[in-house]
Amino acid sequence: MERPHAAAGVPAGRNLDLGRLRAHHRLMLRIRALEETALRGLAEKQVFGAIHPSIGQEAVAAGVVAQLLRDDILLSTHRGHGHTLAKGASAGAMLMELLGRAGGVCGGKGGSMHIADFGVGMLGANGVVAANIVIAAGAAHAIRLQGGARIVCCLFGDGAINRGPFLEGLNWAAAFRLPVLFVCEDNGFAATTRAAALTAGPGASARARALGVPAEEVDGNDVLAVEAAAAALIAAVRGGGGPRLLHARTYRLTGHTAADAAAYRPADEVAAARARDPIALAAAWLAEAGVPEAEIAADRAAAAAEMAAAYDAACAAPFPDAAAAFRDVQDIGSPAEMPF
Numbered sequence: 001m002e003r004p005h006a007a008a009g010v011p012a013g014r015n016l017d018l019g020r021l022r023a024h025h026r027l028m029l030r031i032r033a034l035e036e037t038a039l040r041g042l043a044e045k046q047v048f049g050a051i052h053p054s055i056g057q058e059a060v061a062a063g064v065v066a067q068l069l070r071d072d073i074l075l076s077t078h079r080g081h082g083h084t085l086a087k088g089a090s091a092g093a094m095l096m097e098l099l100g101r102a103g104g105v106c107g108g109k110g111g112s113m114h115i116a117d118f119g120v121g122m123l124g125a126n127g128v129v130a131a132n133i134v135i136a137a138g139a140a141h142a143i144r145l146q147g148g149a150r151i152v153c154c155l156f157g158d159g160a161i162n163r164g165p166f167l168e169g170l171n172w173a174a175a176f177r178l179p180v181l182f183v184c185e186d187n188g189f190a191a192t193t194r195a196a197a198l199t200a201g202p203g204a205s206a207r208a209r210a211l212g213v214p215a216e217e218v219d220g221n222d223v224l225a226v227e228a229a230a231a232a233l234i235a236a237v238r239g240g241g242g243p244r245l246l247h248a249r250t251y252r253l254t255g256h257t258a259a260d261a262a263a264y265r266p267a268d269e270v271a272a273a274r275a276r277d278p279i280a281l282a283a284a285w286l287a288e289a290g291v292p293e294a295e296i297a298a299d300r301a302a303a304a305a306e307m308a309a310a311y312d313a314a315c316a317a318p319f320p321d322a323a324a325a326f327r328d329v330q331d332i333g334s335p336a337e338m339p340f
């Protein structure tokens, strides 16, 4: 099979596993379709609360999270739909959650920023920027105490590295050589502010290295590059090498939330980012490798159809009963039943 060439952005000489690229492309399409459906739900007043889309950032979820094992633990952010879907959560149950329905992953009581699905190792999205980093260190310490080869993967934004928990979490993980892959999903902005304007020094990787955490940087829109970098780091973490950090540079193609028109970004910057849309790049590489355009279009249509059907099902589904408001509250349960 001919390899895609540099014109489409794939460096010459890279091996290409067409099956894996196809799987990445399909997953990225599903993530995008899920979020476009969530935005539709907002517009139709079916979704309650804010939606933070990760449109444009899908290659990080696909390249990193999809290669975790089911028992591995995932910690996500306020922008975590893609991470959660890539970890294996049901799109139908996620959409039910966004629509506040009883069949949602959290019984319809969590919504977008509080999705957790212990069944697939997804310990939680988190609306508190950087809070997930210390939770990840704690989960990894629990794994250490229990033994076993599971790892923790914790994703956070470039704004999160300027909060205290970044130092605390990486320090703890490094001091105890805990099995955590930290992933800085750098979309260039912290809400509506350029992260560079708030960040001293060279950034996430340098800070990690200063704590003794080996770090790699990668083009976060190139799903194959993300996959390769993450694979090496995951192997090192799983092999007992202690924590690692991946700094993936990407771009958020939408506003911070659905309510943000993102007029603070120059049009040429957005146009350049659109030209490097990770899904379009993957589709171009598939086409160059000989996958017929009709098959690529069919994948696109299948993702849209899956999410449209899930949305219709969610719209038709019941809300939780009132008594459910008093369940799952301030009850930590038995430690023996904890998922990690």
Ligand SMILES: Cc1ncc(C[n+]2csc(CCOP(=O)(O)OP(=O)(O)O)c2C)c(N)n1
Pocket (backbone or CB within 6 Å): 078, 079, 127, 128, 129, 130, 156, 157, 158, 159, 160, 161, 187, 189, 190, 191, 195, 256
């Ligand atoms: C502790 C805390 N401070 C402030 C906020 C408000 N806030 C929500 S998202 C966000 C930006 C975070 O930027 P980044 O970590 O880069 O993630 P991104 O939104 O770019 O994906 C801020 C400041 C918050 N949720 N939590």
